[in-house]
Amino acid sequence: MTTDTTGTAARDGEPRRGGPVDSPFVRACRREDGPHTPVWFMRQAGRSLPEYREIRKNVGMLESCRRPDLVAEITLQPVRRHRVDAAILFSDIVVPVAAAGVDLDIVAGTGPVVAEPVRTPADVERIRPISRDDVSYVDSAVRLLVAELGDTPLIGFAGAPFTLASYLVEGGPSRTHARTKALMYGEPELWHALCVRLAEVTLSFLRVQVDAGVSAVQLFDSWAGALSEADYRRYVLPHSTKVLSGLADAGVPRIHFGVGTAELLGEMGEAGADVVGVDWRTPLDVATRRIGADKAVQGNLDPAVLLAPWPVVEAEVRRILAEGRSAPGHVFNLGHGVLPETDPDVLTRVVALVHEVSARPAE
Numbered sequence: 001m002t003t004d005t006t007g008t009a010a011r012d013g014e015p016r017r018g019g020p021v022d023s024p025f026v027r028a029c030r031r032e033d034g035p036h037t038p039v040w041f042m043r044q045a046g047r048s049l050p051e052y053r054e055i056r057k058n059v060g061m062l063e064s065c066r067r068p069d070l071v072a073e074i075t076l077q078p079v080r081r082h083r084v085d086a087a088i089l090f091s092d093i094v095v096p097v098a099a100a101g102v103d104l105d106i107v108a109g110t111g112p113v114v115a116e117p118v119r120t121p122a123d124v125e126r127i128r129p130i131s132r133d134d135v136s137y138v139d140s141a142v143r144l145l146v147a148e149l150g151d152t153p154l155i156g157f158a159g160a161p162f163t164l165a166s167y168l169v170e171g172g173p174s175r176t177h178a179r180t181k182a183l184m185y186g187e188p189e190l191w192h193a194l195c196v197r198l199a200e201v202t203l204s205f206l207r208v209q210v211d212a213g214v215s216a217v218q219l220f221d222s223w224a225g226a227l228s229e230a231d232y233r234r235y236v237l238p239h240s241t242k243v244l245s246g247l248a249d250a251g252v253p254r255i256h257f258g259v260g261t262a263e264l265l266g267e268m269g270e271a272g273a274d275v276v277g278v279d280w281r282t283p284l285d286v287a288t289r290r291i292g293a294d295k296a297v298q299g300n301l302d303p304a305v306l307l308a309p310w311p312v313v314e315a316e317v318r319r320i321l322a323e324g325r326s327a328p329g330h331v332f333n334l335g336h337g338v339l340p341e342t343d344p345d346v347l348t349r350v351v352a353l354v355h356e357v358s359a360r361p362a363e
Helices: 023-031 050-057 059-063 068-082 095-101 121-125 132-149 159-169 178-186 188-212 229-235 237-245 260-272 285-293 303-308 312-324 342-360
Strands: 104-107 111-114 154-159 216-221 254-258 276-279 294-303 329-336
Touching: 023 216, 023 329, 050 068, 059 095, 059 104, 059 276, 059 303, 068 111, 068 132, 068 342, 095 132, 095 188, 104 121, 111 254, 121 188, 132 154, 154 188, 159 178, 159 188, 159 216, 159 237, 178 188, 178 254, 178 329, 188 216, 188 229, 188 237, 216 237, 229 237, 237 254, 237 260, 254 260, 260 276, 260 285, 294 312, 294 342, 303 312, 303 342, 312 329, 312 342
Parallel strands: 154 216, 216 254, 254 276, 276 294, 294 329
Antiparallel strands: 104 111
C-alpha cells in the first residue's frame, strides 16, 4: 500500500518525481546527476547557533528530544539560516534506548550517562523492544517537519549497535572503550545478544522515522574506528547489516558514518549503505577506491578548518569538491560534527561556495 504523500518514495512502485525525492541531496545519494553538489552539516541542528542556545535555555536534552514542537523548530533553524540542501532531525542516538527502558540521562558537558551499565544477561533482558507508541514524539516531529520543509529532504538517524553498546557497557563516554572490548572479547555470546537487541531497537526507531516521511536515514557508528578490521567484521558488521538491510525496502537512501574508520570504509559499505560517510582523515578519492563505485560518499571537511581564516576555508572546500568528483555521487559535509565555537556565518558561506563551485549547466 502506498502511504507516502511527501514525494520521498512510493511504497508500491517507483519513487515519485518532484519533491524531496528529486532534490539534489537525494539524487546525489542515489548517484544521479543534479544541479549542484548538495551540502548539509552533521550537528547543524544546534550547537553553533545562538537561536538554538536561546530556545534550549533551561531545557534538558532528553526533554528537548521529546517535544515535537521544539524538535521541529531546532531542526528548521539551520535550513532557514544556511540554506542547506537537507535537514537532519534533531534528536540523540540514546533516545531509542531510553525508550527501551534503559535508565539514562544526557549530562551537559559529558554526554549520555547510564545509571546501571549493561554487563550481564539480565541487563540485556531489561532492554525491551520498542514500538511507535514508545517514540510517538519522534513520529509527530517528523510529520510536522515534512509538512514544513516542502521540497527540502529530512534525514532521520540512529546510533549503530556498536556505539550504543559502548555507551551502555561503559556507563557513559569512553576514550578507550576498555570495558566494551573486554566484554566483546571475553563474553562474545553476551556481546552478540546485546547487539542483536540493540539492532532490533535501532531498526524499529528508524522505521518509525521512515514511515513518518523522512527522505533518508543515517546510521552513526561514532566509535567503530576503535576497532580493527577483523574485529569489526566479527563483532559489528552483522549487527549493522541487520539494521541497514532491514531498511532495504524502505525506498530511502541509507548513509553509514563513523569516525576514524579509514580502514573500515569498505566494510561499512558492505553493511548495506547507499552512501558511506568519510571523516576528514581520508581523501574522498582514496575513500572511493576503498568503498567501491557502487556507493556515493559523504564528507569530509575537517570541522576545525571552519575556525581558520576564510581563504583557508575556501581552499579546503574547493579541494574536497575536486576529490569528490571521483565518486559516483558526493554529498558535501564535514568529517564530523559542527564545533560549538564555529561562526554560523562561515557555515552559510560554505553552503553558498559549494553551490557556486559545483553548479552544473542546466540540460
